[in-house]
Amino acid sequence: MSRRYRQWVKEYQDQAWTVARYILKDAQEAEDATQDAFVKLWNNRDKIDPERVKPWLMKVTRNGCLDRLRRRRDNVEFDESHMAGVVSGPMQGLAANEVGVWLKRAIAGLKEPYRSLVVLRDVNQHSYEEVAGMLELNLAQVKTYLHRARKQLREQLAEVRP
Amino acid sequence: MKKYDEKWEDRINALLDGELSDTDAEALKSEASDDRLLARAIIEAYQLQQAMDAVHVERAPASLRKRLNAVPREQNAESRTGFTPRLFQPRWVMALVAVPLAIIAVNLMQPDTPSTAEIAKAPQDLAIAFAYLDRAGSITGREIESNVGHTMADAISGSVNRTIKFSNEHSKEKEV
Numbered sequence: 578m579s580r581r582y583r584q585w586v587k588e589y590q591d592q593a594w595t596v597a598r599y600i601l602k603d604a605q606e607a608e609d610a611t612q613d614a615f616v617k618l619w620n621n622r623d624k625i626d627p628e629r630v631k632p633w634l635m636k637v638t639r640n641g642c643l644d645r646l647r648r649r650r651d652n653v654e655f656d657e658s659h660m661a662g663v664v665s666g667p668m669q670g671l672a673a674n675e676v677g678v679w680l681k682r683a684i685a686g687l688k689e690p691y692r693s694l695v696v697l698r699d700v701n702q703h704s705y706e707e708v709a710g711m712l713e714l715n716l717a718q719v720k721t722y723l724h725r726a727r728k729q730l731r732e733q734l735a736e737v738r739p
Numbered sequence: 740m741k742k743y744d745e746k747w748e749d750r751i752n753a754l755l756d757g758e759l760s761d762t763d764a765e766a767l768k769s770e771a772s773d774d775r776l777l778a779r780a781i782i783e784a785y786q787l788q789q790a791m792d793a794v795h796v797e798r799a800p801a802s803l804r805k806r807l808n809a810v811p812r813e814q815n816a817e818s819r820t821g822f823t824p825r826l827f828q829p830r831w832v833m834a835l836v837a838v839p840l841a842i843i844a845v846n847l848m849q850p851d852t853p854s855t856a857e858i859a860k861a862p863q864d865l866a867i868a869f870a871y872l873d874r875a876g877s878i879t880g881r882e883i884e885s886n887v888g889h890t891m892a893d894a895i896s897g898s899v900n901r902t903i904k905f906s907n908e909h910s911k912e913k914e915v
Contacts, residue, residue: 586807586808590807594797594799594800608803611807677790679790681794724749731787734787734790735783
């Protein structure tokens with residue numbers, strides 16, 4: 578069982594971390610939230626259908642992050658100081674790419690559920706059906722919200738691009 | 740120039756997601772050639788998609804990977820230290836106290852019925868008891884007589900002896 582868990586860690590740790598990172602905008606808290614999700618995965622390992630581990634884990638990670646957000650009452654929009662950590666942290670590879678860095682900020686600045694939708698679908702590349710399951714939305718809702726989110730990003734991008 | 744149509748969003752996104760058929764994609768592009776706003780929306784959507792290619796899933800930091808791999812060990816250790824021997828669990832302690840109390844209560848609630856041997860021995864015990872009482876009454880009478888006088892002594896010892904006699908006869912009647 579431990580071997581299977583390790584396999585899950587190997588496969589999904591980056592995706593869960595990415596979700597937590599975008600939602601919480603704080604590396605330390607994102608680590609804690611991701612760990613919490615994996616602790617839940619370990620404790621429920623016998624109850625979860627192995628085929629459904631990925632959507633289950635993404636959903637638990639996101640919900641944990643949103644709970645943390647609610648607790649800290651972080652209604653203040655994206656704090657630039659967090660991006661310093663992003664650039665020098667795991668996102669270092671993108672430091673040279675201005676558009677990439679800008680887009681990360683823009684995604685992190687979206688409201689929920691738009692932010693999660695963009696991260697899960699466009700960054701993590703989950704299918705529409707998987708995203709619908711993770712966010713407990715139907716397919717039409719996923720598409721509608723995602724289109725709105727993309728439109729917002731598109732308009733912001735058009736403003737900063739020459 | 741047409742007003743921007745929200746319905747375009749579905750078609751633009753379907754185009755980008757590769758969900759539009761070739762015919763529908765061509766129709767949209769041809770429509771865009773006549774509409775500056777639609778054309779601009781499609782271009783911006785492509786630009787966003789290109790920009791999105793630069794945004795990848797982030798690699799979890801080494802510290803997190805270490806923490807995640809330690810989860811089974813930590814959880815197992817936690818469940819071991821959290822173990823309380825069965826006998827020390829509150830419900831078992833309560834049971835250990837309750838059982839002797841229940842046994843004592845049941846014993847106390849049993850009717851006090853004498854055995855046959857006790858019943859057989861009872862008249863003998865009663866006779867001895869009355870003899871003692873008789874003697875005590877006589878001694879008491881003598882004591883009172885020496886202190887108070889004959890009349891008072893008769894009144895008391897006589898009363899005691901009469902009570903003893905009555906009780907003795909009454910118990911004999913009951914036995915019969």
